[in-house]
Amino acid sequence: xxxxxxxxxxxxxxxxxxxxxxxxxxxxxxxxPGANTRGAAVLPxxxxxxxxxxxxxxxxxxxxLANSALVGAGTVLLAGLLSLFAAVAVARFRFRMRxxxxxxxxxxxxxxxxALVIPLFLQMSDLGMLNSLLGLTIVYLAxxxxxxxxxxxxxxxxxxxEIEEAAYLDGCGWxxxxxxxxxxxxxxxxxATSIFAFIVAWNEFIFAFTFMQNxxxxxxxxxxxxFFGQYSTDWGAVMAGSTLITVPVLIFFVLxxxxxxxxxxxxxxxx
Amino acid sequence: MxxxxxxxxxxxxxxxEAGPDRPAPDPARRARRARRARxxxxxxxxxxxxxxxxxxxxxxxLRVVLLSFQDYGLRQIYTGETHWTGLDNYTTLxxxxxLWTTVLPNTVVFAAVCVALTVITGTLVALLLQRLGRTWRxxxxxxVMTAWAMPAVTGTYVWIWIFDPLGxxxxxxxxxxxxxxxxxxxxxTDRWSFYAIATLNVVHHGFPFVAITVxxxxxxxxxxxxxxxxxxxxxxxxxxxxxxxxxxxxxFTVVTILSTIWDFKVFAQIYLMPGGSGSNPDxxxxxxxxxxxxxxxxxxxxxxxxxVLLTVLLLAITVVYLRALFKERDDL
Numbered sequence: 001x002x003x004x005x006x007x008x009x010x011x012x013x014x015x016x017x018x019x020x021x022x023x024x025x026x027x028x029x030x031x032x033p034g035a036n037t038r039g040a041a042v043l044p045x046x047x048x049x050x051x052x053x054x055x056x057x058x059x060x061x062x063x064x065l066a067n068s069a070l071v072g073a074g075t076v077l078l079a080g081l082l083s084l085f086a087a088v089a090v091a092r093f094r095f096r097m098r099x100x101x102x103x104x105x106x107x108x109x110x111x112x113x114x115a116l117v118i119p120l121f122l123q124m125s126d127l128g129m130l131n132s133l134l135g136l137t138i139v140y141l142a143x144x145x146x147x148x149x150x151x152x153x154x155x156x157x158x159x160x161x162e163i164e165e166a167a168y169l170d171g172c173g174w175x176x177x178x179x180x181x182x183x184x185x186x187x188x189x190x191x192a193t194s195i196f197a198f199i200v201a202w203n204e205f206i207f208a209f210t211f212m213q214n215x216x217x218x219x220x221x222x223x224x225x226x227f228f229g230q231y232s233t234d235w236g237a238v239m240a241g242s243t244l245i246t247v248p249v250l251i252f253f254v255l256x257x258x259x260x261x262x263x264x265x266x267x268x269x270x271x
Numbered sequence: 272m273x274x275x276x277x278x279x280x281x282x283x284x285x286x287x288e289a290g291p292d293r294p295a296p297d298p299a300r301r302a303r304r305a306r307r308a309r310x311x312x313x314x315x316x317x318x319x320x321x322x323x324x325x326x327x328x329x330x331x332x333l334r335v336v337l338l339s340f341q342d343y344g345l346r347q348i349y350t351g352e353t354h355w356t357g358l359d360n361y362t363t364l365x366x367x368x369x370l371w372t373t374v375l376p377n378t379v380v381f382a383a384v385c386v387a388l389t390v391i392t393g394t395l396v397a398l399l400l401q402r403l404g405r406t407w408r409x410x411x412x413x414x415v416m417t418a419w420a421m422p423a424v425t426g427t428y429v430w431i432w433i434f435d436p437l438g439x440x441x442x443x444x445x446x447x448x449x450x451x452x453x454x455x456x457x458x459x460t461d462r463w464s465f466y467a468i469a470t471l472n473v474v475h476h477g478f479p480f481v482a483i484t485v486x487x488x489x490x491x492x493x494x495x496x497x498x499x500x501x502x503x504x505x506x507x508x509x510x511x512x513x514x515x516x517x518x519x520x521x522x523f524t525v526v527t528i529l530s531t532i533w534d535f536k537v538f539a540q541i542y543l544m545p546g547g548s549g550s551n552p553d554x555x556x557x558x559x560x561x562x563x564x565x566x567x568x569x570x571x572x573x574x575x576x577x578x579v580l581l582t583v584l585l586l587a588i589t590v591v592y593l594r595a596l597f598k599e600r601d602d603l
Binding site for chain 2: 008011012015016018019020022023025026029035036037038039040041081082083085086088089090092093095098101103104105106107108110111112113114115116117118119120121122123125138139141142145146149174199202203205206210221224225233235238239242243245246249250252253254
């Protein structure tokens with residue numbers, strides 16, 4: 001019995017260390033005054049916010065974070081709206097080609113971004129939308145739609161048809177039913193979709209890196225690249241920037257983790 | 272959330288069937304109209320999403336195929352002319368020994384190793400979560416989430432810093448033990464150690480999805496099954512292979528294939544590592560090679576051909592994925 005408990009304790013410890021170590025190393029290097037010469041010191045040599053001050057003030061990171069937040073918010077709004085409409089269509093209506101549409105949405109999701117970056121770069125450059133945050137938002141919208149539609153489809157299908165019918169009996173039109181009955185019931189799914197869309201936009205690298213040619217338009221993920229020197233890197237600054245990018249995502253994940261797990265399981269098992 | 276009030280460009284029109292009726296509506300015609308409105312409504316709802324997907328995913332996909340049959344460089348960008356070269360790009364690509372000795376192995380072997388390690392680690396973590404009490408289960412699953420939440424870009428930077436030859440913890444620790452000479456050791460220049468670090472990065476980022484999904488699957492297994500097996504004297508190993516795996520096979524299928532697709536198209540994790548952006552051709556994978564051909568060498572046609580090759584590989588995996596999915600359930 002004690003042997004089993006010890007085994008469990010060892011496994012839990014290994015899991016915690018493996019999962020948390022990079023996060024710990026990032027945050028502790030970001031506040032370490034002597035980050036560059038830290039070596040194998042497990043604890044930082046002190047506590048300072050200088051690295052954060054440096055990236056935010058001198059490094060223009062405030063602009064990058066604002067750009068990322070703007071693109072993220074735009075993506076969330078558009079993706080939530082468009083995928084909810086599409087999800088209602090595929091979950092509530094039986095129409096010809098319904099399965100084909102669903103499959104197409106699933107398949108386009110598999111297309112590698114590296115294959116799209118070339119034609120989209122040329123397309124955006126023809127339209128004069130390189131270097132534009134709006135252009136980037138529209139691209140991210142396309143990337144978050146397939147997941148959004150598939151996730152919301154499950155949530156919409158889970159709302160019993162009888163509730164809708166009751167609303168119709170009470171004299172609601174379809175639009176009114178959609179707004180007052182369906183929307184509140186699928187709100188949790190909408191939250192999950194929004195967070196996914198936000199994270200897609202916040203984390204994306206290739207497109208932001210390729211499209212944005214002007215410093216002032218960089219998103220945070222791309223702006224971080226600037227702190228890399230040709231020969232030496234200021235690791236304190238890079239880790240401070242990384243912390244600023246990671247923290248919002250981390251908070252989102254922990255907030256929705258239970259719902260996320262449930263949604264994924266439902267998608268994997270029941271479809 | 273007030274998204275319903277936002278006015279999208281193609282917002283579906285509410286209450287179509289409630290429009291002004293003719294003075295003496297013929298019931299049959301009215302029914303037909305209602306039916307037509309009903310048939311139209313799903314398409315109105317789908318229109319905005321499908322338009323975005325068509326313009327930003329399908330058309331570019333078609334265009335990358337067209338580009339792969341062209342010689343498309345800076346000249347073509349500026350003049351706008353089209354120079355078809357037929358299968359030239361593909362001939363060059365498929366007869367390039369770098370493809371067979373470096374790029375394809377880097378892509379395929381790396382993905383295979385990452386998927387195997389990700390699924391094994393994730394399953395072990397799921398089994399561990401199942402054995403824990405409530406409190407520790409919540410603690411562990413929250414901590415696992417932090418590994419998942421770490422964005423690929425910052426995660427990659429942290430792993431680079433951990434393995435930094437001069438100030439990183441690994442070389443510092445090994446130096447303190449007298450095992451290496453830090454100034455003479457750079458793990459990022461050698462193909463194998465470069466990909467070992469990339470594997471660690473990808474597995475660390477990928478195992479939480481497997482763990483959480485498999486754990487949710489484990490919860491659906493009826494309690495009686497393992498208990499009955501225990502009565503019959505099956506040990507843990509037998510119970511896992513004879514009961515757990517067959518019962519939640521669909522879950523394993525999904526996580527394996529999704530991980531395969533993700534690991535095939537790893538880009539930022541390679542590109543951002545030292546030497547990964549093109550200065551070291553030994554470590555190109557298909558994605559980075561395509562990007563390098565296009566945006567550094569300005570050979571967009573050739574880059575497109577490589578991208579098409581990657582897409583075809585992924586499409587083949589997707590077909591397997593859909594087959595597996597449909598075998599498990601009949602309708603969508």
